[in-house]
Amino acid sequence: MVNIRSLDPSASPLDYYGSELRRLREDSGLSQADLGAIVFCTGSLVGQIETARKVPSREFSERIDAALMTGGFFTRLVGLVLRSQLPSWFQEYAEMEAKAAYISTYQCQLVYGLLQTPEYARAVLSIDYSADRLDEMVAARAERQRILERTQPPVLWVVLDEAVLHREIGGREVMRAQLEHLRAFASEPWVKVQVLPFEVGEHAGVAGSFTVLRFDKDPDIFYSESYDSGHMTANPQVIRERFVGYSRLQATAYSVEESAELIARVMEERYGHGAVA
Secondary structure (H helix, E strand, C coil), X not given: CCCCCXXXXXXXXXXXXXXXXXXXXXXXXXXXXXXXXXXXXXXXXXXXXXXXXXXXXXXXXXXXXXXXXXXXXXHHHHHHXXXXXXXXXXXXXXXXXHHCCEEEEEECCCCCHHHCCHHHHHHHHCCCCCHHHHHHHHHHHHHHHHHHHCCXXXXXXEEEEHHHHHCCCCCHHHHHHHHHHHHHHHHCCCEEEEEECHHHCCCCCCCCCEEEEECCCCCCEEEEEECCEEEEECCHHHHXXXXXXXXXXXXXXXXXXXXXXXXXXXXXXXXXXXXXX
């Protein structure tokens, strides 16, 4: 059955995407099944996206642009659609993160979102999202990571608590791939990863994970979050204190080179094929 649900294009980026897809498809004289055949999917999927019941992927958008000759319209729009799937309390931070010139973050529980593999992200997100939402949320996280693929990406400096390396998320194979992914950034000039070892004891990050964003022209921002909310501030005193704290974390952590060696060692000893479960 053809989906004919009416949409308010102004309701959300997803509704706008769906209404424009329907309009341009109909202008081309194509049925949902016709367009689906052209872009290698079912007509039902086209209908679900047109009625905002399904979130489009970047690959789908690229194929739609080619099929309808829209000059990259949907490929540009899908980024906004995917970001809109992020939790409402997190969206403002994601927008600021995408504009930052420098990102400095300390993470005590998990690998920072920009450096997560799809499998690791899926395991993390499965805690809070049902199976029918997981693909969308993983795609939204991958879209967020695209800022690292820019010609001039932000400088990203990550300090990870050593516990992050040992906390098994998604199983041994997922963790092995995640640590290999982290280790690969050792040769990336714009991304630096340091590990804060267990033996440090008390340190400037004991209160929890936090991030400081720096911009070329706008004030710096400090960000931290709780279970279901985020907190951002540009208070100069808070920024000053957190920068001092972050500098202390960097000084206490292993060097980038030592950290890469530790990551490789944990990867083999804890998650290697010969490791004892």
